[in-house]
Amino acid sequence: MKYVDEFRDPELISKAAEEIRRLADTGRHYRIMEVCGGHTHAIYRFGLKDILPSNIELIHGPGCPVCVLPMGRIDDGLSVARDPGVIFTAFGDMMRVPGASGSPLEHKARGTDVRIVYSPADALQLARKNPERHVMFFAIGFETTAPSTALTLIRARAEGVKNFSVFCNHVTIVPAIRAILDSPDMRLDAFIGPGHVSTVIGCRPYEWIARNEGKPVVTSGFEPLDLLQSIVMLLHQLRAGEARVENQYRRVVPWEGNRAALKAMAEVFELRPYFEWRGLGFISQSALKLRDEYAEWDAERRFPIPGARITDPKAAQCGEVLKGVLKPAQCKLFGRECTPEHPIGALMVSTEGSCAAHYHYEHRKNLVSVA
């Protein structure tokens, strides 16, 4: 398969791994954060830890949109869908995320009309086909998915589709990275920069990380060779004592980003003054809401929203894991009370969450047969 097989070539991968071992100073421990949940998933899925030397530690960052969504938002969204006239739509990733009153799937089993869509455009199509119902799209994601929500809203407004709205939970990646860097218990050497987000925002928004914080950033693709090559590029910078933003994922990421996507976002969204992130708390200017021109399609303005604030169960240490302070298996609930089937924390739900990835791909590797 083109664009996949060449990035999983065993020979090239072993060469890159050799290069990493050559560049990594054996007397030094490297802490590299991959910001993006897609990278976390790829690292586990391809078993890259088995290939990397032990002094290169990959810290899983906050870039999983499902994971950073506070529980109360899910309850707020589902409260709208209690009206039998409403169809609740969301991406499949959201379906098993627990709110205080259960996950969207549990609500579906209790009779709420919950449907999985693959794109916000599908939700709009559902609204056109069901003029007597109201279709609400529960939007999540970073700048990766925000443009498709924006384009859908632009279309809904142009067509005058009145029975459609968006419950907007879109967040932006840069304030989250800032929050991580501001966290006193966090020591990092470098960043593997987000891939999909960067296709939209480009590489410039990370320049302050290199300039002000002195940490190298390499925007990376999602195949094993992409990730290893990004680590090679980071090690070159670290060896030379440099800190720059580099783009490993040039086949997809333009340095200046995608202007058309950014324009659509700017037309539809504005920054919220502040927004709560699960595990990271309130971060100012970190999330998007619909502009006044789109108020008619804004579920938060169209429906009464309880504004639920639900704190995570005390024993769950999602915040520490999300910030990379704890490894997934170091959380007290990991693999016991909290599993992908019965997730307590959101990191266990999404395939991009570091706990779910660890549980699925790593957790039982070392069990020995007693038979």
Place this chain on the structure above:
Amino acid sequence: MRSTLPLRAPEEPRLRSLNGAAASAVRFRDARIEMAHGAGGKASRRLVEGLFAPLLFANSAQPLNDAAVLSFDSVTLAITTDSFVVRPLQFPGGSIGELAVNGTLNDLAVSGARAHAMTATFVLEEGLATAVLEAEVRAMANALQDAGVALVAGDTKVVERGKADGMYITTTGIGRPLPGIVVDARSVRPGDKVILSGPIGDHGITILLARGDLDLEADLASDTRSVLPMIEAMAVQAAPGIRWMRDPTRGGVATSLNELARDCGLGVVMSEDAIPIRDEVRGACELLGLDPLHIANEGQFLAVVAPEYATAALNALELTEGGEDAVIIGEMCPEPACAVLVTTRYGGSRIVDMLVGDPLPRIC
């Protein structure tokens, strides 16, 4: 996963255990049935083991197999039952009628038995076009004829419009064990080879695309077929070496192998490159974030074969029509216990878990 038990101890009176059922511990704590409980993965297993088995099955400590083997006096019979609720009713490569016959034939085949007779129950929706029904009945007739199986009893119910998506079909198959094969996860030993009959994921991805919810198209057809000819050919050459078989339907190869690992206490170690997957299936899975190992098949089977019989089994499959792509995908190892590990050509490895949740409801 199926919910039939191998009853190898017919002297145990079945009624007595049913009477004693009230004392059995029900461990199913989910408040409501969700689609995931029918997806063949972890939730299905929880439902069967936590609610059905303790109350309904005589000996719920035994591993759950695709069919039960019963002995009456000197006669040994295998029996299995399966419902088909696929949507859409017709899809590239097959349809619900053909699936309803072959699915049940296959459950018997991977239990080491050849089907002799079948019963069918139709739940039809008010308003269903006769032409649609007739097409499915013809598809069933053809599949029965190909397999040399007689339909010996049936039942029909009609439900109100909106209740059954056209039709549901339930079939029950009864057959005789193939000579010399004993399918039992507990007989599996370290060093045994894991054989897969052909490329995976065709059925699940075909259904996904046939629903038309995604703007994706691919030249792909369901793999639905009877696997009995392949199993019979393999049995001729390697029957004493066959330890375990399963058709990886809902939940895919990953779920079947996890059940095996759990039932035998060993690990399954597979090489990722050895697993045959068509580019169309790989592409769709890459796009949708699905693991082909979790995608359903309707015309493939997995077999665990003693190492000294592995080459003979593979040769026999390769010489049988439809078995040309059969391949050894891995072997049984002491570690990781009760788990499935996939290794990559470049030295990485990952655990492959059972299906959690339900990426794709109503595929069979």
